[in-house]
Amino acid sequence: MSDPSTPQEILRALYDETLVGNAPRVLELTRTGLDSGMTPESMLFEALIPSLEEVGARFERGDFFVPEMLIAGRAMSGALDVLRPLLADTGADSVGTFLMGTVKGDVHDIGKNLVNIMLEGAGFHVIDLGVQVAPEKFVAAIEEHRPDVVGFSAFLTTTMPMFKANINALTKAGLRDQVIVMVGGAPVTQEYADAVGADGYAADASAAVKRAKELIQRRRSAMTV
Amino acid sequence: MACGAIAGHVTGIAARNDWPVDVRALPPLLHNRPDRIAGRVEDAVTELRARYATVAVAFADCGTYGALDEVCARLRVPRLRGAHCYDVFAGASRLAELLAQEPGTYVLTDFLVRSFRRAVVTELGLDRFPQLREDYFRHYRRVVWLAQYPTGPLHTAARRAAEFLGLPLEVVTVGDQGLERELRALVTGWSADPGASARSPRPG
Numbered sequence: 135m136s137d138p139s140t141p142q143e144i145l146r147a148l149y150d151e152t153l154v155g156n157a158p159r160v161l162e163l164t165r166t167g168l169d170s171g172m173t174p175e176s177m178l179f180e181a182l183i184p185s186l187e188e189v190g191a192r193f194e195r196g197d198f199f200v201p202e203m204l205i206a207g208r209a210m211s212g213a214l215d216v217l218r219p220l221l222a223d224t225g226a227d228s229v230g231t232f233l234m235g236t237v238k239g240d241v242h243d244i245g246k247n248l249v250n251i252m253l254e255g256a257g258f259h260v261i262d263l264g265v266q267v268a269p270e271k272f273v274a275a276i277e278e279h280r281p282d283v284v285g286f287s288a289f290l291t292t293t294m295p296m297f298k299a300n301i302n303a304l305t306k307a308g309l310r311d312q313v314i315v316m317v318g319g320a321p322v323t324q325e326y327a328d329a330v331g332a333d334g335y336a337a338d339a340s341a342a343v344k345r346a347k348e349l350i351q352r353r354r355s356a357m358t359v
Numbered sequence: 360m361a362c363g364a365i366a367g368h369v370t371g372i373a374a375r376n377d378w379p380v381d382v383r384a385l386p387p388l389l390h391n392r393p394d395r396i397a398g399r400v401e402d403a404v405t406e407l408r409a410r411y412a413t414v415a416v417a418f419a420d421c422g423t424y425g426a427l428d429e430v431c432a433r434l435r436v437p438r439l440r441g442a443h444c445y446d447v448f449a450g451a452s453r454l455a456e457l458l459a460q461e462p463g464t465y466v467l468t469d470f471l472v473r474s475f476r477r478a479v480v481t482e483l484g485l486d487r488f489p490q491l492r493e494d495y496f497r498h499y500r501r502v503v504w505l506a507q508y509p510t511g512p513l514h515t516a517a518r519r520a521a522e523f524l525g526l527p528l529e530v531v532t533v534g535d536q537g538l539e540r541e542l543r544a545l546v547t548g549w550s551a552d553p554g555a556s557a558r559s560p561r562p563g
């Protein structure tokens with residue numbers, strides 16, 4: 135295969151190689167793109183993000199399973215490492231700060247990590263507290279970082295009730311009104327999110343980005359009137 | 360109508376109790392696509408209904424997060440209580456204890472020990488992408504094998520599985536009495552009300 139040289143060819147190759155999770159090649163293409171004067175934004179929004187969205191869609195359809203998602207996520211993550219400092223350089227306003235963690239008692243984190251990748255890709259500043267995050271740790275981190283959104287991720291029926299425990303801890307600390315709460319994870323539904331009093335829920339990573347943007351937008355405009 | 364991951368035990372238990380039942384199994388790997396379990400069980404039960412007087416479902420919730428309960432309630436067939444077969448074998452409180460003790464616990468059953476290569480290594484793509492082991496198991500600290508019949512060869516296989524994951528192995532022999540107890544309830548209709556089976560939790 136001849137090396138892609140036009141921006142169109144580079145975008146196409148980035149999209150295709152991310153889809154199959156070819157991390158070294160994605161990294162190489164990202165560098166080639168930058169060297170040839172392409173902007174980090176165009177590579178992100180016209181190749182990397184659409185590719186990861188397609189990965190999500192294939193997962194939904196059952197064409198892809200977890201490993202395919204993971205290697206694609208890894209490939210995108212590698213490119214993001216290169217692009218992240220450049221995005222910050224251009225002074226592009228951070229869309230918002232997103233504090234994320236898997237709840238106490240749960241160590242599933244694949245879904246959470248994918249959401250983080252997509253959030254970062256979309257311009258969010260993401261602070262990841264990792265797994266098994268206790269309510270007091272969420273509270274302390276919210277006090278320290280003052281995020282726009284806090285996201286709770288849970289994957290086991292036995293750990294889902296931690297959403298409510300976390301929200302109660304925020305209320306007790308007087309922080310509930312200062313932060314948007316989003317919840318997600320395989321067992322979570324909109325109905326469950328509503329019942330625990332979360333502000334938002336999303337079934338997958340791209341929906342999470344969209345929903346987080348909407349909620350931040352809504353809050354910011356509410357504050358300006 | 361049993362999950363393939365426990366169908367062998369179900370057959371054994373039925374035989375030693377002289378229950379006049381036939382055991383039909385669905386593929387155990389459905390667990391990796393739990394959104395498909397309820398539909399497959401519904402089709403199978405509907406088909407079996409035409410041929411059998413009574414049909415019971417030897418599945419736990421199995422990650423369907425309530426979808427299987429809806430099907431069971433609609434078809435008025437009971438299922439095993441519990442969130443998954445680890446609950447059934449060890450008892451929900453014992454399993455909760457094990458996970459509370461060490462949240463980074465990966466649980467095996469005899470079935471998973473025996474089929475580790477296929478059900479875990481291949482399904483998670485660890486054969487094709489060994490670099491993913493970290494992504495999956497970074498936060499895990501131990502493997503607990505809830506053993507039904509811990510024979511020598513199974514011990515060796517369990518040790519190998521734990522070694523593959525780079526984790527220490529603990530063996531907790533629970534037998535299959537937990538499953539037997541739950542099956543007896545299904546077969547004798549003691550909990551014939553499907554509403555009595557564990558539901559997905561409601562926020563409290």
Ligand code: B12
Pocket residue numbers: 190200203239240241242243244245246248249284285286287288289290291292316317318319320334335336337338339340342389390391392393420421422423424442443458461462463464465466467483494495496497
């Ligand atoms: C991969 C996997 C694992 C991996 C996890 C690796 C890791 N580092 O996370 C391994 C193999 C280690 C594992 C372990 C276990 N697992 Co597991 N696992 C799965 C599996 C197959 C896929 C989950 C996944 O990663 N999906 C891919 C991601 C991309 O999708 P997702 O998680 O849904 O995330 C998306 C959305 O939910 C959303 N999202 C996620 N988080 C958030 C957060 C916010 C704020 C928002 C807005 C959105 C959002 O966006 C994500 C991206 O699109 C599921 C079955 C399934 N297909 O769901 C079982 C499953 C979740 N596991 C299950 C179980 C039982 C276990 C074990 C107990 C099994 C065992 N043998 O020990 C242990 C857990 C032990 C423990 N101590 O926690 C059950 C849970 C059942 C229940 N009732 O609770 C399931 C449903 C399997 C089943 N059918 O029984 N598991």
